[in-house]
Amino acid sequence: MRTTLVAILFALPLTAAVAGSPHPEEVQADISTREISIQSDFTGIEILIFGSVDFSHAPPDQSGYDVIVVIRGPSEPIVVRQKHRVAGIWVNGPGKIFASPPGFYAVLSSRPFRAIASDKMLKELGIGLSNVDFGRYTLGDPREESYRSAMIRLRKEEGLFQEHDDGVSFIGRSLFRATVDLPVNVPIGRYTSDVYLFRDGVLLSKKQSTLAVSKVGFERVLYLLAFQHPFIYGLLAVILAVLAGLAGWFAFRRD
Amino acid sequence: MFQVYLPIAEISVNLLVMLGLGAAVGFLSGMFGVGGGFLLTPLLMFSGIPPAIAVATGANQIVGTSVSGTLAQWRRGNVDVRMGFVLIAGGVVGALAGVLLLGLLRQIGQSGLIISLTYVAFLGVIGTLMLWESLRVIRKRRAGKSTPPRSGQHNWIHGLPFKMRFPQSRLYISAIPPLAIGAVAGLLASFLGVGGGFIMVPAMIYLLRMPTNIVIGTSIFQIIFVTAIVTLLHATLNHTLDLLLAFILVAGGVIGGQFGVRAGHRFKGEQLRAMLAVVVLAVALRLLLDLVLKPAELYSLVPLSGA
Numbered sequence: 001m002r003t004t005l006v007a008i009l010f011a012l013p014l015t016a017a018v019a020g021s022p023h024p025e026e027v028q029a030d031i032s033t034r035e036i037s038i039q040s041d042f043t044g045i046e047i048l049i050f051g052s053v054d055f056s057h058a059p060p061d062q063s064g065y066d067v068i069v070v071i072r073g074p075s076e077p078i079v080v081r082q083k084h085r086v087a088g089i090w091v092n093g094p095g096k097i098f099a100s101p102p103g104f105y106a107v108l109s110s111r112p113f114r115a116i117a118s119d120k121m122l123k124e125l126g127i128g129l130s131n132v133d134f135g136r137y138t139l140g141d142p143r144e145e146s147y148r149s150a151m152i153r154l155r156k157e158e159g160l161f162q163e164h165d166d167g168v169s170f171i172g173r174s175l176f177r178a179t180v181d182l183p184v185n186v187p188i189g190r191y192t193s194d195v196y197l198f199r200d201g202v203l204l205s206k207k208q209s210t211l212a213v214s215k216v217g218f219e220r221v222l223y224l225l226a227f228q229h230p231f232i233y234g235l236l237a238v239i240l241a242v243l244a245g246l247a248g249w250f251a252f253r254r255d
Numbered sequence: 256m257f258q259v260y261l262p263i264a265e266i267s268v269n270l271l272v273m274l275g276l277g278a279a280v281g282f283l284s285g286m287f288g289v290g291g292g293f294l295l296t297p298l299l300m301f302s303g304i305p306p307a308i309a310v311a312t313g314a315n316q317i318v319g320t321s322v323s324g325t326l327a328q329w330r331r332g333n334v335d336v337r338m339g340f341v342l343i344a345g346g347v348v349g350a351l352a353g354v355l356l357l358g359l360l361r362q363i364g365q366s367g368l369i370i371s372l373t374y375v376a377f378l379g380v381i382g383t384l385m386l387w388e389s390l391r392v393i394r395k396r397r398a399g400k401s402t403p404p405r406s407g408q409h410n411w412i413h414g415l416p417f418k419m420r421f422p423q424s425r426l427y428i429s430a431i432p433p434l435a436i437g438a439v440a441g442l443l444a445s446f447l448g449v450g451g452g453f454i455m456v457p458a459m460i461y462l463l464r465m466p467t468n469i470v471i472g473t474s475i476f477q478i479i480f481v482t483a484i485v486t487l488l489h490a491t492l493n494h495t496l497d498l499l500l501a502f503i504l505v506a507g508g509v510i511g512g513q514f515g516v517r518a519g520h521r522f523k524g525e526q527l528r529a530m531l532a533v534v535v536l537a538v539a540l541r542l543l544l545d546l547v548l549k550p551a552e553l554y555s556l557v558p559l560s561g562a
Contacts, residue, residue, distance in 0.1 A: 038260060038262075039260065040259055040260050040499070041258070041259075041260065042260040042267065043258050043260070043267050044267075076558055076559070077558070077559035078556050078557070078558060078559065079556070079557045079558075079559055080554060080555070080556055081554065081555050081557065082553050082554050083550055083553045083554075083555075085549075088547060089368075089372075089546045089547060090546060090547075090548075090549065090550055091365075091368055092365065092367065092368060092555070097559060147554070150553075150554035151554075151556060153554075154552070154554060154555075154556050155556070184260065184266060184267040185265055185266055187265075215262060218262075219260065219262040219499075220262075222262045222263070222498055222499065223262045223263065226262075226263055226490070226494055226496065226498070227494055230490050230491045230492075230494055231487065231490070231491050233490055233496070233498065234486055234487040234488075234489075234490025234491055234496060235487065236498070237315050237486055237490060237496055237498050237501055238315065238318055238483045238486050238487065240319075240498070240501075240502060240505070241315050241316070241318035241319035241322070241483075241486075241501065241502075241505050242318060242319065242322050242479075242483075244319045244322075244502070244505040244506060244509055245318070245319040245320065245321065245322025245323040245324075245326075245505070245509055246322060246323070246326070247509070248319075248323040248508075248509025248510060248512065248513060249322070249323040249326040249327065249509070249513070252323075252509075252510070252513040
């Protein structure tokens, strides 16, 4: 009951800003690839998000549009541990659990996004690494904050968290494009791409698209077998290893 | 170029690097009669494979190299099958206990630390003992003295009940010590992702007083069965086996293993033991340094569901 109320209260300013649409401008956008297939030659992929600002119903001399693109991957609970020195040995501490950090998160904008909208607005929309909701944690505890920043730093190093202040480029007044690199270790699942259109710090329009990352072919068969029929998978692994051992022996013996 | 995506580990690795890694470990396996897991598991982790996947996949790779290693030893008449089956019986019990122990440690988040400490303790003690013993024999031989014959000597082990005859090893001893040795090896196999040869080989040489060449053939024979069971347990309970990675490692391993067996026959038993001791001590030192030196990164991220 309480959660629904909070959700409604939270959603209100957004719906007022977008769905009510007192603004004549609209943003249209899509992703170059709706389905990303992971096969054995997968080493990461670059995706293109493109779109246009439809200002045909706006007063003729409007300009200064800003676009922010946010790509979010599926979330999974993560334990963040810090090592401490105990009797001369570095030992993992108990760690903190973040219930739902996104497995992938990228913000791309046409100029530094903190200059595009107010901090309050960015926080509401979850734009920027400092505003991402990681699930259960308290902002007030400085020790938790160090775990949170460690998670952001580690994920940034892996290319799973990205912020690009000049990631969106306009072609003329209306068309824009943005590219983002999905690294080799991207989690599989459903991704969303949210494109926000701003002018003078006001959210004018929003467009969401989705993207699926999945394993296909041989990789998919192995993956499904490993998780749905693990005993058969294990047995297959043992048999293959024994056969390879036998083959090696027959191929290499000299007499 | 040559990059391969691993479906369970979910990373991309270089095919040639992994083949080379398998071959190098297979070479040592064939040469010394050890599974090579105590090298493979840390090396996989250093190449960025998650530890839990390194352990399970390493065990599967050892199955393959042990098969070709055993065949090579078999032809030289170095496998005591009777002794092997007694060791396997103990190994199955130990492997199950190891999986349960690992599950408990994982719950409190200290499996990595305990695994490293166990590695350092076992490898350090065994490496030091083997190096000391083999250098002593080598020095004596250089001085022209003959080594005292060991077979036929009696120790406390000969007082135990349930005696069995092992004609190939020229032994008539209780079944309890080989069962216990097999159980300890099985425990380490599932807990550390190793074959357990590094503890079985010295135990059979020094406790059971088996001839060194038969010890090597028999331990590698036992390792096939124990690592096969460990592979199945990890695949079924933890979903941490990467079949594609295992296959690449096995392919490299069987080739390296054949050359290792031949290389091993150029050296005397005590020379082999001295070389193995140096390798064992080097791995122990590396693991110890990782525990003692301040890590470059104090924080680590682990999925809650995973290991």
